[in-house]
Amino acid sequence: MQLYAERPIRRTVQLVSDLLALLLVVVAVWLGTTVYDEVMKLRAPGDGLVGAGTGLTGTFDSAANSADGIPLIGDALAKALHGGSGVGTQLADAGRWQIDAVESLAWWMAAIIIALPLLALVVTWLPLRWNFTRRASAAARLRDLGDEGLDILALRALATQPLRRLASVGEVATGWRARDKDVIKKLAGHELARHGLVT
Numbered sequence: 001m002q003l004y005a006e007r008p009i010r011r012t013v014q015l016v017s018d019l020l021a022l023l024l025v026v027v028a029v030w031l032g033t034t035v036y037d038e039v040m041k042l043r044a045p046g047d048g049l050v051g052a053g054t055g056l057t058g059t060f061d062s063a064a065n066s067a068d069g070i071p072l073i074g075d076a077l078a079k080a081l082h083g084g085s086g087v088g089t090q091l092a093d094a095g096r097w098q099i100d101a102v103e104s105l106a107w108w109m110a111a112i113i114i115a116l117p118l119l120a121l122v123v124t125w126l127p128l129r130w131n132f133t134r135r136a137s138a139a140a141r142l143r144d145l146g147d148e149g150l151d152i153l154a155l156r157a158l159a160t161q162p163l164r165r166l167a168s169v170g171e172v173a174t175g176w177r178a179r180d181k182d183v184i185k186k187l188a189g190h191e192l193a194r195h196g197l198v199t
Contacts, residue, residue, distance in 0.1 A: 002136035005196025013194075014132070021125050024117050032114035039106035046102060049095025057089030132196070139195040143188070151179075154187035157194075 005011045063081045108120060142149035154176055175183030189199040 001133060002197070003133055005132075005136065007193065007196050010196040014129075017125065021121050024121065026116045028117040032110040034115055036106045036110035039102065039109055042105075043099045043102040046095040046098030049098065050092045051095075053088045053092025053095060056091060057085040058087035058088075060088060065142045108143045110135070110158070136195045136197060139197055141191055143192060143197065143199070147181075147184075150184055150188040153191040154184040157187040157191035160191075160194075 004014050030053055060081050101112050139153065145152075158173055158176060172187065177186060185199065192199055
């Protein structure tokens with residue numbers, strides 16, 4: 001498998017693009033986790049509400065249990081105090097709702113920050129690299145076949161010439177038909193160069 005070009009300039013460009021893609025992934029993951037951590041700090045008020053609500057519920061329940069033993073008014077007082085513990089429960093529930101909302105927001109923000117650059121790479125960089133690897137590997141296999149492979153590469157070089165250039169390369173086509181090794185090698189070299197390979 002031909003992952004990189006054999007020609008130095010093209011190989012350098014590919015290496016730089018691969019490093020930039022890797023850097024983009026690293027920065028996206030770092031930024032996503034940093035944003036996640038920062039947004040999660042917003043859950044502190046929710047934690048405070050849960051703690052306050054739980055403490056309030058415990059205080060009112062404890063007072064209600066103590067008041068239950070008071071003669072004559074104990075039952076009514078205990079019932080009133082138990083009503084206060086319901087407020088503490090509502091306060092704790094509001095804190096839990098806020099915590100859930102902050103956690104959901106943090107997760108989605110991090111996911112979007114990481115996913116957008118990755119999606120951009122999948123749509124742009126990855127197909128380019130895949131196409132290069134596939135085509136260069138096929139060209140390298142043909143090159144390795146020897147004269148037969150070079151002949152196919154030369155034919156491909158002739159077939160992919162623009163029409164305006166075909167008129168000026170008539171002698172080259174004649175040389176290919178006559179199986180002139182120099183012409184075939186030159187044409188094959190041209191096709192290999194298009195794929196970043198050397199003869």
